Amino acid sequence: MVRRVLALPTGRLAVGVLSVIALLAILGPTLAPHNPLGTSALTLTGPSWKHWLGTDYLGRDVFSRLLAGSRTSVLGSVEVALIALAVGVVPGILSVYLGRGFEWFTLRIADTLLALPFLIYAVAVTALLGNGIPQAMFTVGVLVSPLFYRVTRAATLAVARSQYVEAALISGASIGWIARRHVWGKVLPPVAVALAQTIGVGFVVVSSLSFLGIGVQPPAPTWGGLLASDLGYLSYQPWAPIVPALLIMATVWGSNLLADAIRDVSGEAGRALLNSRRARARRLNPAEPIPAGGAAR
């Protein structure tokens, strides 16, 4: 599936953007040229060779704070996605097999979680349960999990009620073999799509929370926190929010693109899409020299 995603231009773009962000998260804190918490007398200066993105209201180097904050922001969204995956997928699969009572109960819970305005809940729960990143991630993860629940449930239902699985059961296949051969391949792509989407959603929520100063202690840098401190000094540095805002948007855009790319290439429709692209490429190849010659002339 990875190879199929990379065969699409959008897939390559998404993977490229996300790997740059991931690199920032891994190497960022060590690459930071200045101490992200070190204050100086040079407050609110513009970009220069020493401070690439200028300094903030306490004279701290914005570029270093951006790099140092990348790990918290990115790790946070990945954590949210993984918690949502763990909380959502298992009940999603079990709801098909464990009978109507469990199904009804989990469906109502999922409905409820979807109906909660989750930024308010995330703010409330995180602040009340002790202001920390783990609480914030856990709350947001649980609140986003209905997406995984629904997606896995739908995919499992489709497989469990299909005739080829019944045929395999009749001809004596073991449950484990069916799970590997039939269920896995059908459930995995939608879960991967949901995972990519959730990373984007989680990223927005984590940035919003850190923007409000929830889940992090004040001096620690985060992308959302940078935006929040820029907001107070907009009349001095109207350009300051551009870089953190662009980074946040690029991350969300990258994960949405990845979700779209996985959706495009997975399943029967995806195979058809790839085949038609390949066919078109083969048809176009012999014709290529003509426009190239035209450009040369």
Next chain:
Amino acid sequence: MAVSTADHAVVADPGVALAAARARRGAGRVLVTLARSVAIFVPVFLVATFLTFALRSLSGLSPAHIQLGESATPDAVARIEHQWGLDRPFLAQYWTWFTNILHGQLGTSWTNGANIAELISNGLAVSLSVVVLALIIGVLFGFGLGTLAAVRRTTWIDRAITGFLTVFSVMPPFVVGIVLVTVFAVGLGWLPAAGYVPASVGTWPWFTHILLPALALSLDPMADVARQLRSGLIAAYQENYVTGAIVRGLSPRRIFLRHVLRNGVGPALSVLGWRFPTLIGGSVVTEWIFGLQGFGRFANDSAQAGDVPAVQGVLVVSIVLVVTFNLIVNIVLGRVTPASQRGV
């Protein structure tokens, strides 16, 4: 078509009877939709309020620590907890709290003993004016852009709109808010950067104060509605009955309004219901940026102060808002596309 209208004109009585029967059936359908939606949302409301109430036990916060500070004697703590009824069994507390909520009483604040329902209703006026304006902007522009993209599909207009919508959908409300403040308030100085003026002072000042926050909130639902509407309309255009209508020589406007729009609008409406919680949640951030004393700001402040009843009050109000809005969406959906009733 022509024949049936002639029928109506000539024989008035059956026409009237038919209209009455149709109205009756329509009313019955609304009732059925309403009942079905209520059956879905009552459990949602129960579970959500239970989760909300359980927050206090989970948090382990107590009014005693807020009023007496960290160095309170266990005796004093127990006395204050008894005053607030916190030493009673969990389910008994829940029951009292829940019945109070049904009567519209949200309790009193731990920090200053004020009536929470009053505090929230003050903030709600601010939040609701912003959210409603955001909804209006989002729906109007979402429908406009989505329809335009679907009617001019695969042209450069479609591609430009889709591109803009992609940018809109990846911009979180607080980024949009900051951009709007930078451009329109700080840069151009056209609109106020922060604060709120009640509508009683004057409609225009009120409108200018809520326009920027509403715009910041509206981009997300706008992008969603437009994208869903576009794909819904395009799918409807490819149906056989639309081809049939074209072949029969109906005018494009009639085809669009009667055949395409009614069948393609469903996903866009239901995504609106889905998005409403996000809109309410987004108000926390936009109210913070624009310095509005709305109920999202109230939620944030009281959560950070550890004022549990106030937070619970805000959460209950937001649940009620979401459930009510979804009920309305479901009823409209049932009226516009009866097919959606089969699989709510």
